[in-house]
Amino acid sequence: MSTSTGAARTGRPRKSRAQAPRRSDAWQRRLPLLPALIFTIVATQIPFLITIWYSLRSWNLLNPASDVFVGLSNYIEIFADRTFRQVAMNSVIYTLGCVLIAMVLGILFALLLDRKFLGRGVVRTLLITPFLIMPVAASTLWSVSMFNPTFGLVNWFLGIFGIPAVDWTSSHPVVSILIALVWQWTPFMMLLILAGLQSQPKDVLEAAQMDGASSLQTFFFITLPHLRRYIELSVLLGAIYVVNTFDQIYLMTAGGPGTSSANLPYYIYQRAFLGFDIGQAAAMGVVVVIATIIIANFALRLIFKGFMSTEQN
Amino acid sequence: MSTTVQTQTPSAETSEPPVRRKRKGGGAGSAALTLFTWLLALGFFMPVLWMVLTSFKQEADAASNPPKFFFTPTLDQYKAVFEAGAGGYLWNSVIATVVSTILVILLAIPAAYAVSIRPVEKTKDVLFFFISTKMLPVVAVIMPIYVVAGKLKVLDNIWTLVFLYTAMNLPLAVWMMRSFFQEVPREVLEAAQMDGASLMTTMRVVLIPMVAPGIASTALICVIFAWNEFFFALNLTAADAATVPIMLVSTMTSEGLYLARLSAASVLASLPVVLAGWIAQKQLVRGLSMGAIK
Numbered sequence: 001m002s003t004s005t006g007a008a009r010t011g012r013p014r015k016s017r018a019q020a021p022r023r024s025d026a027w028q029r030r031l032p033l034l035p036a037l038i039f040t041i042v043a044t045q046i047p048f049l050i051t052i053w054y055s056l057r058s059w060n061l062l063n064p065a066s067d068v069f070v071g072l073s074n075y076i077e078i079f080a081d082r083t084f085r086q087v088a089m090n091s092v093i094y095t096l097g098c099v100l101i102a103m104v105l106g107i108l109f110a111l112l113l114d115r116k117f118l119g120r121g122v123v124r125t126l127l128i129t130p131f132l133i134m135p136v137a138a139s140t141l142w143s144v145s146m147f148n149p150t151f152g153l154v155n156w157f158l159g160i161f162g163i164p165a166v167d168w169t170s171s172h173p174v175v176s177i178l179i180a181l182v183w184q185w186t187p188f189m190m191l192l193i194l195a196g197l198q199s200q201p202k203d204v205l206e207a208a209q210m211d212g213a214s215s216l217q218t219f220f221f222i223t224l225p226h227l228r229r230y231i232e233l234s235v236l237l238g239a240i241y242v243v244n245t246f247d248q249i250y251l252m253t254a255g256g257p258g259t260s261s262a263n264l265p266y267y268i269y270q271r272a273f274l275g276f277d278i279g280q281a282a283a284m285g286v287v288v289v290i291a292t293i294i295i296a297n298f299a300l301r302l303i304f305k306g307f308m309s310t311e312q313n
Numbered sequence: 314m315s316t317t318v319q320t321q322t323p324s325a326e327t328s329e330p331p332v333r334r335k336r337k338g339g340g341a342g343s344a345a346l347t348l349f350t351w352l353l354a355l356g357f358f359m360p361v362l363w364m365v366l367t368s369f370k371q372e373a374d375a376a377s378n379p380p381k382f383f384f385t386p387t388l389d390q391y392k393a394v395f396e397a398g399a400g401g402y403l404w405n406s407v408i409a410t411v412v413s414t415i416l417v418i419l420l421a422i423p424a425a426y427a428v429s430i431r432p433v434e435k436t437k438d439v440l441f442f443f444i445s446t447k448m449l450p451v452v453a454v455i456m457p458i459y460v461v462a463g464k465l466k467v468l469d470n471i472w473t474l475v476f477l478y479t480a481m482n483l484p485l486a487v488w489m490m491r492s493f494f495q496e497v498p499r500e501v502l503e504a505a506q507m508d509g510a511s512l513m514t515t516m517r518v519v520l521i522p523m524v525a526p527g528i529a530s531t532a533l534i535c536v537i538f539a540w541n542e543f544f545f546a547l548n549l550t551a552a553d554a555a556t557v558p559i560m561l562v563s564t565m566t567s568e569g570l571y572l573a574r575l576s577a578a579s580v581l582a583s584l585p586v587v588l589a590g591w592i593a594q595k596q597l598v599r600g601l602s603m604g605a606i607k
Contacts, residue, residue: 195602
């Protein structure tokens with residue numbers, strides 16, 4: 001960024017003179033940042049450090065005497081834990097599945113909304129509503145009103161086409177949760193993609209049309225490349241939230257049957273608050289954090305680079 | 314760098330060409346597409362509609378097979394929800410949401426200033442630090458928070474939630490406010506400083522009024538996330554500090570399958586955020602993209 005006016009005004013013939021105002025200037029700049037920075041560090045980094053400490057101990061809440069230093073043995077146990085691998089896989093399925101399906105639907109909805117028609121505002125309002133419904137309410141809505149085997153709306157609807165009733169949340173727990181997740185996250189994708197569509201330069205689209213491009217060609221060669229960074233951004237932001245999914249699993253299946261529909265956050269919660277095994281749960285938390293940071297930091301820098309560089313001109 | 318929030322304006326201003334573009338598809342095709350869009354939207358909205366309908370039913374009508382679309386509406390379920398003590402939960406949610414949002418804004422404004430208008434060195438690292446805390450899975454910090462809160466005797470205390478919701482929304486708010494600050498013309502601020510205004514005065518008199526809409530949309534996003542938060546509330550509250558999501562869960566577990574009452578509670582729980590989101594649709598986009606999409 002540009003050098004500050006303060007430093008520029010006080011000439012700098014000698015080093016010692018120039019550095020004093022520079023340093024105080026730097027602190028003046030930092031000062032407004034400090035409250036938020038310190039607050040965030042205290043609230044997020046310190047607990048995480050304590051989690052690392054817990055992860056090196058064998059501590060069961062029900063047995064205070066168990067609190068001893070065990071080194072890395074919690075970590076070794078995790079990697080031998082079949083269930084951990086299975087719920088990690090579920091986490092990937094939920095996150096990728098939800099983000100990708102919601103993105104495809106979101107693009108479809110956004111394209112439908114990107115034209116003038118009667119009641120467009122109402123339709124958009126209807127379509128964003130699932131995102132605004134409290135996730136706990138949406139979860140109970142899906143698990144009870146929609147997926148209930150006897151009076152649920154889904155089975156009734158399928159029954160019209162002669163499809164026999166299914167006990168959704170017990171026979172297809174992962175699919176059920178995925179449906180509820182996609183329903184909530186599609187509007188998120190739609191809104192971001194719609195903003196991308198509406199930021200398209202109209203003259204380019206017209207030029208393409210003049211040149212005789214079909215609407216399908218226009219979509220694949222002009223619209224989609226333009227949308228690319230919007231898609232990347234929405235996928236990343238959506239994934240940050242979806243990977244932490246808890247409410248739907250807690251309320252729709254409680255991770256069951258067994259642990260078949262649990263994801264990492266739910267499994268760790270189970271180990272900590274139902275199994276009282278703090279050491280193990282903490283070690284899993286640390287593993288999840290490290291994995292998330294590696295994946296997300298890489299993606300983040302890549303994606304926000306585009307938006308930040310255009311902002312700064 | 315335009316300051317206006319642009320969603321539909323471009324097509325409205327250059328009204329001619331887009332209209333011509335649409336005519337090409339022909340009236341019938343266009344009408345069919347509109348009909349398709351409407352059906353899709355109604356289908357997608359159906360679960361919400363069903364929840365609202367169910368909330369006005371008697372339990373017998375709610376748990377019927379086949380589902381009843383026509384029935385005599387009643388407010389009994391809403392009455393029952395309030396008689397079961399919804400007021401206390403609502404009040405806790407209001408405190409946790411409103412106070413945490415105010416704190417977030419108070420902390421985020423100076424911080425955003427320090428990463429936009431008069432930036433500290435390593436601004437990018439600071440920004441990435443903030444957003445990386447959003448990626449920290451909450452479940453990885455819940456155990457120490459639970460233990461420490463227990464030692465400090467602040468379990469089941471609404472101020473614990475206020476503190477945590479502030480931390481949860483702060484990174485988001487810093488990013489959003491930064492994007493609004495970047496749209497403020499530098500000359501205006503420099504002019505104020507030339508006139509001898511102090512930093513605080515410049516902020517209060519010049520900057521804050523200019524970014525007031527930005528503050529509003531940042532607050533909206535914070536309100537949505539705080540109001541809907543469930544995980545901390547579940548683990549850190551019991552009888553005294555329980556918020557609205559906890560009310561829903563306890564309605565579900567203690568009452569068994571009282572579908573209509575559960576629906577009424579769900580409608581009440583969702584209503585504030587749904588209304589806010591409907592009213593502020595445009596601000597929603599910018600907030601959800603952390604200020605990246607204008």
